[in-house]
Amino acid sequence: MNTPPRYLEVKQSLVDLIREREWKFGQAIPSEPLLARRFGVSIGTIRHAVTELVAENLLVREQGRGTFVTSHTRDYMLDVFFNIVNEDGHKQLPETEILDFMHARMDTKTAAELGMRTGSAAVRVQNLLRLGGKPVILDELWLPADKFKGITEYMFAHRDGTLFGLYQQNFGHTVVRCNESLQAVVADARTCERLQLTAPAAVMRIVRTAFTHKDVAVETRVRMVDTRFLRYLSIIGKRG
Amino acid sequence: MNTPPRYLEVKQSLVDLIREREWKFGQAIPSEPLLARRFGVSIGTIRHAVTELVAENLLVREQGRGTFVTSHTRDYMLDVFFNIVNEDGHKQLPETEILDFMHARMDTKTAAELGMRTGSAAVRVQNLLRLGGKPVILDELWLPADKFKGITEYMFAHRDGTLFGLYQQNFGHTVVRCNESLQAVVADARTCERLQLTAPAAVMRIVRTAFTHKDVAVETRVRMVDTRFLRYLSIIGKRG
DNA sequence: TAGTGGTCTAGACCACGTG
């Protein structure tokens, strides 16, 4: 017999309870001694499980207050998934303008990114992001329709937090990981127009797919970034 | 009084012992019970400190064998700091050709990256990296001369492992973190020539600085990547 | 003051790798 360690069983149970919404986003989970009694393990085992879930962005600890289910609408995570900075290395959050919102069928590449079949029903959204009034990023988002039933342009335009906050609060999808694939390309005519570039111009093309805790893809986007005055920042190593 | 936790003191002591080469790269450090006795703490405290050093890439645990000081020349870390993949998402390590090796003075930007003064003595190396025989990456490296006394082109050309392995074995600098700043640019004439591109071509320009554990910069490089058939891969979140 | 997470102990037993 090869039984998994107790702390992994506890961890899975905690994930299930969060997914089944026994504890809601932004709420505190029970204290560590209570959880220890509930699962019949020692506090150390609870701490081991919780520590891993904190590292996986599903829980947040706050000393003296408690441990909370990650909420994308609160300050946590607000810019964790945004790696674009200005030339000084400072992060600024852009303003979003919706250019287009439509129902569509996935092309082959989009479907592959989302782990679905070509032609699956989807929602496609085009956004223009500005920093200091100047357009710098052109986004094309694809959402699988079956995971976002009832989504409307109004919800997109009138959300009060991040897009990931919208996904979490209205559809129960908590994004904990993004894969980004970057490339430098010569901007096409439409991109030049939208980002006010004069051809020939080089732009960064980012294909980015967002995953929930169970590695289910819930969004993919193709992002064109004018990097004349912006940089994509990546830090490798030293997680402590 | 605000004394730091014991495990942080232990961690700092371990770092010092590694830096002073009491334990050499690739060697095993003493077992956890031995360390516990040596520092007068319990095993749990040792484990806490070691766990953080593993996360910071300074130590590597191997169940049943021991805990080892990270070595850049062994398989560990071989590709941890290399984020470039082909279109399928598979990582291939390129072959390096040295184009130029010279002593030079740092320009302002290079000096700033390395935390030194403009005009400081440095070594500048230009490399061409090939995948499957085709030139795809053009590198310009800058090393601060005071941290690499006695470095020669021969050492560069005849090393048997990675560059970071060379830095570690010959100069005692263990790289544990890299900051990378990415930008899409139109390739200049020289880059087009070296990478066999026809203008106008877009390339990825990566400014990357490598740091040791104490946040001391030991290398910075400007890297031009032909991303027609390559991608820069970045994964955000989910460290567990 | 009461409750939370953060640190720490002094062991025990298990799973794995090596001789």
Added chain:
DNA sequence: ACGTGGTCTAGACCACTAC
């Protein structure tokens, strides 16, 4: 068989937050 790291216990005390 032996030594290693991996898991786990059943508490204790400290630091921080809120009331």
